[in-house]
Each structure stands twice: as C-alpha cells, then as structure tokens.
C-alpha cells in the first residue's frame with residue numbers, strides 16, 4: 001500500500017509497524033506497559049496503530065527514573081545544558097521535513113502550518129540557550145545592613161516538571177515549554193495527547209541524540225483523567241496546556257498537592273477592524289487569524305468586529321479570500337488548510353454551526369463538511385447574525401468558524417471584544433499603528449497583535465505569552481517562561497554584628513537605633 005506522499009506503507013495492520021516512519025522504535029520509548037489504545041492518523045484514515053498506555057506504576061517508575069537523572073543533570077554546568085539545546089536546534093532544522101510529516105500525519109494540518117511549528121521549536125531552543133545564563137544568573141541583593149549583611153540569590157530547579165499537552169500544537173507549546181524547564185536543570189514527565197504521541201516521542205528522541213541524558217525526559221501515554229491525574233501526583237510543578245474545563249480540574253489537583261502550575265487555556269479571540277484599516281491587508285490577515293490550522297489554534301480569531309464604515313467592503317474582501325483558501329491534504333505546500341484532527345472535533349464544529357443556523361444566523365460561506373477531500377474536512381466558515389443565545393457566540397468552537405459583527409465605532413469594538421470570559425489573544429487592524437497600540441492597551445488579553453493575526457507575538461519568543469481571565473495563569477516564552485521552572489533561594493550571611501541586641505545594648509536602645517537607621521536610610525534615598 002502506498003501513502004499519499006508516495007511512500008510505501010509497511011502495513012495497515014494495527015501495530016506500530018504500520019506507521020510510515022520509525023514507529024516501533026519510538027513507541028518502545030513510551031513508559032507504558034498497560035492495555036493498548038488505538039492511535040489513528042488524521043491525515044490518512046487507514047493508518048492506525050495500537051500503543052500501550054501507562055499504568056500507575058509505569059508513571060511512578062518513570063518519575064523515579066527522571067528524578068534520578070535530574071540529580072546529575074542539575075549538577076552539570078549551565079553551559080553544558082545550553083549546549084544540548086543548541087545542538088537540538090540544529091537537529092530540529094536538519095529533521096525539519098520528517099517532523100513536519102509527523103505533525104501532518106498525526107494532526108492533519110497543512111504543510112506550512114506544520115513547518116512553522118517545527119521552526120518555532122528551533123527558535124525557542126536557541127532563545128533559551130542564549131538567554132538562560134542572563135535570566136538564571138546568581139545575583140547579589142541588598143542586605144538589611146550595608147556591609148554587614150550579604151545576600152546571595154540563586155535559582156534552584158523545581159525538580160520534576162510535568163507537562164500535559166494538547167493535540168493541536170504538540171511541538172510548539174509542549175516541547176518548547178519543556179526546553180525552558182530542561183535548561184533550568186529539571187527533569188520532565190510528559191503526557192502528550194492520545195492523538196499526538198509520535199511527534200512528541202520524535203522530539204524527545206532528538207534531544208537524547210543532542211546529549212540529553214536518556215532517562216531525563218520520560219513520556220507516558222493514556223487518557224487524561226487517569227494518566228494525567230497520576231502524573232500530577234508525581235511532579236513538583238505542572239505545565240498544562242489545554243481547555244479551560246480541564247485546566248480547572250488540574251489546577252484543583254495541583255492545589256491539593258500544593259504544587260505550582262501554569263495553565264495555558266482556551267480563548268474566544270476577537271479581531272477588530274477599525275475604520276481606517278486597509279481592506280486587502282486586513283481581509284488577508286483575518287483569513288490567517290481565523291483559519292490557520294483549520295482554526296484549531298488557541299490564538300485564532302472567532303469573533304470579528306468591523307467598523308460600520310468598512311462593513312460591506314471588508315466582508316466582501318474577506319469572503320472572497322476565504323472562498324479562495326486551498327483545502328486538501330498533501331505533504332507539500334499545495335494546500336493552505338488541512339483537515340480537523342478528529343471526529344469529535346468535527347462534531348463540535350458541526351454542532352456549533354447547526355445551532356447558530358437553527359437560531360437564525362446566516363452562513364455567508366462554508367458551513368459544510370467536505371468528505372470528498374477526506375473524512376475530517378470542514379470548509380472555512382463565516383457566520384453573520386450571531387446572537388448571545390447561540391453556542392458559538394461565547395464558547396470556543398476551536399475550528400474554522402468565525403462570526404462577523406458590525407460595530408459603530410472603536411469604543412463599541414473594544415467593549416464587545418472585552419465582553420468575554422476569555423482573554424487570550426486579540427488582533428487589531430488599523431492604518432495608524434499608534435492608534436492600534438492605544439486600542440490594544442484597552443483590551444483584556446494577554447497578547448494583542450496590531451496589523452498581524454497572532455504571529456507577531458507568538459513568534460517573538462522574547463515576549464511572554466499567556467492568557468487573562470479564563471484563558472490561563474502564568475506565561476510561556478520570554479524570561480517568565482523560564483522563571484516558572486525555578487525557585488529562588490536566598491542565602492544571607494551576617495558578619496561582625498548580629499541582628500539583635502549585643503555588646504551590652506538594651507533591647508530599647510537597639511529598637512531606637514533601628515528606628516533612627518530607618519529614618520536615615522529613607523533620607524539617603526536607599527530602598
């Protein structure tokens with residue numbers, strides 16, 4: 001049997017041998033001996049394998065192995081750990097096409113989207129390799145008594161960091177977040193989504209080839225409610241990316257254990273078309289914002305607010321560009337949009353559109369499956385007349401469906417954009433970037449892109465990224481993305497005099513002396 005990319009498939013039987021890449025070797029790296037679950041390719045519906053899942057003792061044993069490896073890893077000089085990330089960067093670029101194939105096979109995404117994800121991973125590896133020394137460097141802080149009190153602050157790794165990952169971007173959030181934890185001296189215990197284990201295994205495999213100790217990063221496999229909960233029971237910190245509903249569950253589990261967590265959750269992201277926006281550029285940007293990765297992107301736009309003045313012109317241009325999106329599957333750059341990842345995801349998209357239609361919304365374009373292209377294809381869809389009674393008004397659809405709303409002016413656009421339980425990303429289009437930044441400051445979203453859909457902030461690894469309101473806690477990327485994986489430790493060394501009455505001083509005299517010292521320090525302007 002030949003796959004769509006023209007390669008010979010080893011078999012269509014349900015064993016790891018069936019996958020057209022190094023399947024058996026990767027599968028053997030899972031810390032899993034329990035009952036098998038089926039994995040099925042979103043790209044090629046005939047391609048399926050069985051993979052073992054992790055039992056509670058598999059998860060516990062994997063955690064032990066990772067903790068043991070962490071002792072040696074944390075003791076290595078930071079420069080050695082940075083070197084592993086730099087070598088990984090090169091390996092990712094060398095293996096770019098293989099990783100992109102895997103992303104497409106697992107997720108059904110279009111080629112360019114897959115390549116962008118791979119490049120983003122390499123970019124992140126270089127960023128943390130280059131900046132870790134500056135962010136994690138040992139610092140001297142002011143002591144209570146100048147000269148007498150020396151304060152040293154350094155950062156200790158948390159130990160074992162758990163990652164629970166979603167299926168939509170199995171490299172970019174998942175492995176990228178892990179790189180920051182790794183360079184800081186941590187071990188990792190990762191649970192990829194059931195639908196995307198292979199690409200995660202391939203990336204961890206490349207890290208081993210780049211010099212990471214073999215047992216330092218363990219991968220477990222299985223259903224979230226079971227294996228995810230076991231993982232949380234083992235780790236010292238959790239880095240979770242997924243839906244807001246699951247985020248609440250895992251946050252409660254972390255609270256019970258008194259461990260920290262970062263939560264990268266869902267969104268209902270607004271795109272604002274201000275009355276001075278360039279129509280062509282904005283329409284093209286709105287297509288990227290709404291339909292990249294078939295809308296299965298945490299930062300993609302699902303609500304477009306258009307200034308009345310541009311309503312007709314923008315809608316026409318946007319619909320024309322949406323209808324021109326090339327839909328299909330191939331392992332080259334022929335198509336701009338691939339399929340959805342699963343039947344569940346397709347059902348969710350269909351139910352949102354059916355609900356909106358039944359309650360009076362108009363489908364301006366799209367609104368149907370495309371079984372002629374593959375079982376999981378759905379057309380890019382634009383809705384109008386969406387009201388608060390419809391599920392797609394406030395709930396995340398997480399598919400290629402966007403609604404257009406007319407607004408009188410900028411004030412109404414900002415008010416309606418902020419009228420959401422979420423606050424992940426926003427996109428503002430205007431002929432005046434200063435105006436765009438002024439509007440951005442009024443939006444309650446963790447990232448705002450002016451005259452870009454999402455890539456300006458997403459691709460700028462030096463800038464923290466994350467959500468406000470129900471979109472999450474904590475930040476990935478930037479120094480914040482690294483500092484969440486360490487704990488500051490402060491060492492105070494006192495010399496000559498104790499911080500207590502001594503040398504015959506009475507407590508009263510000591511207290512008065514301290515009071516005078518505070519007044520003097522303030523008048524000298526010292527902190």
Ligand code: NAD
Nearest residue numbers: 165166167192193224225228242243246264265266267298
């Ligand atoms: P999900 O919450 O269903 O699953 C995410 C992960 O959590 C999976 O690995 C799953 O197995 C696991 N899980 C499920 N239930 C669990 C439980 N009870 N305990 C522990 N783990 C559990 O999310 P999804 O459908 O895979 O991903 C889509 C969602 O992720 C969307 O809402 C999207 O917006 C969000 N997302 C956010 C970001 C971001 O950076 N903010 C990035 C990507 C995706």
